[in-house]
Amino acid sequence: MSWFALFDCETRSAWVREEVENILDRRPRACAPSGSIVLETRLSPDGRPQRLLSYKREGTSVSSFSLMSTPHGSVVLVIAQGDDVVHEVVERGLEARTDTLQVTISWDVQKQLGRLVVARPETEHVLIRHFAIKHAPMLTDLVALACPKGLTDIDPDVIFVALSTDIEPVGPMPTLSPSVPIETAQGMRLATTLQTGDVVRSANGKLVPVLHATSREVPSLGSFRPVRLRAPYFGLTQDVVVSRHQRLLVSGPEVEYLFGREQVLIPASALVNGYAGHFEPAPRFVTYHQVLLPHHDAVRIPDAALETLYIGRMRRDKALCSASVLSDLSRAILPEHHRAGYQVLRSFEAITLAEARAA
Secondary structure, rough: OEEEEEEEEEEEEEEEEEEEHHHHHOOOOEEOEEEEEEEEEEEEOOOHHHHEEEEEEOOOOOOEEEEEEOOOEEEEEEEEEEEEEEEEEEEOOOOOOOOOEEEEEEOOOOOOOEEEEEEEOOOOOOOEEEOOOOOOOHHHHHHHHHHHOEEEEOOOOOOEEEEEOOOOOOOOOOOOOOOEEEEEEEEEEHHHHHHOEEEEEEEEOOEEOOOEEEEEEOOOHHOOOOEEEEEOOOOOOOEEEOOOOOOEEEEEEHHHHHOOOOOEEEEHHHEEEEEEEEOOOOEEEEEEEEEEEOOOOOOEEEEEEEEEEOOOOHHOOOHHHHHHOOOOOHHOOOOOOOOOOOOOHHHHHHHHHHHHOOO
């Protein structure tokens, strides 16, 4: 089933899969033996404590859920089901207050394992904490988290809340829409068709083997919101749709003059200005694709290049590997990526570059 409920905090719109509603009509006390709650939020600019998401049901069996972010750099999770209480704390550190956090709470009651993950989508910063969980949450309680009414409170800075029946992966994510054309040894192919063993052309013109091709369906909100990069800006000869954190590799005399480098990376979100890029209308969920190469690299698309999946030294982190989209792969075959030395431009730097090119 995967994703079964979603709350868009900007539009205050809630969605629940019809199949789940039918289950609750027949079995009001149905449980979810495994699943995930994914929440994305902006951190409070004034440093106040944030009760990101809270819910409490009274009655013969009390159930409550609370997720809080503190000004001191902690994320606190409390889940109570009768007399069983889960209380976990992740120290995320005191990073910039305007950063975005993505929090994923997953559970598998058969294994009695739970997982709290705090990530910063714009970086590779991922913190994982495991805990024991004995009882499956009731489906009606979970749905209430994505349909905030009297029993549920959501902080104004929260961007979305999404619920899934799967243990959702964390860490490096796919960022290319299925329609992105990538240059291979046999010519242009769509990102959705690439497989392990295919050979793609990197930004420097070399042919490189694909170690793994991965994909993931996600809500089209927050850090997953799709961006359309428009031709002819930054060398593009056709529009491409990517995740907002996909990076475009750009070169040229303006790059060398402004930044003293031959090439720089620009996040798609930095190009959303109505000209070079804009947020793309999308269905409730989108599927992104990406390829893993032996080295940190970019692949060619028509007259431009896009960064591929960067995993750094993730192979050394057993917990992160098993929680990632690469969990099916042996850590022994994963590469270690070293940054290629590209400077990643901030929004105002991308705007400056765009203006210089237009002049």
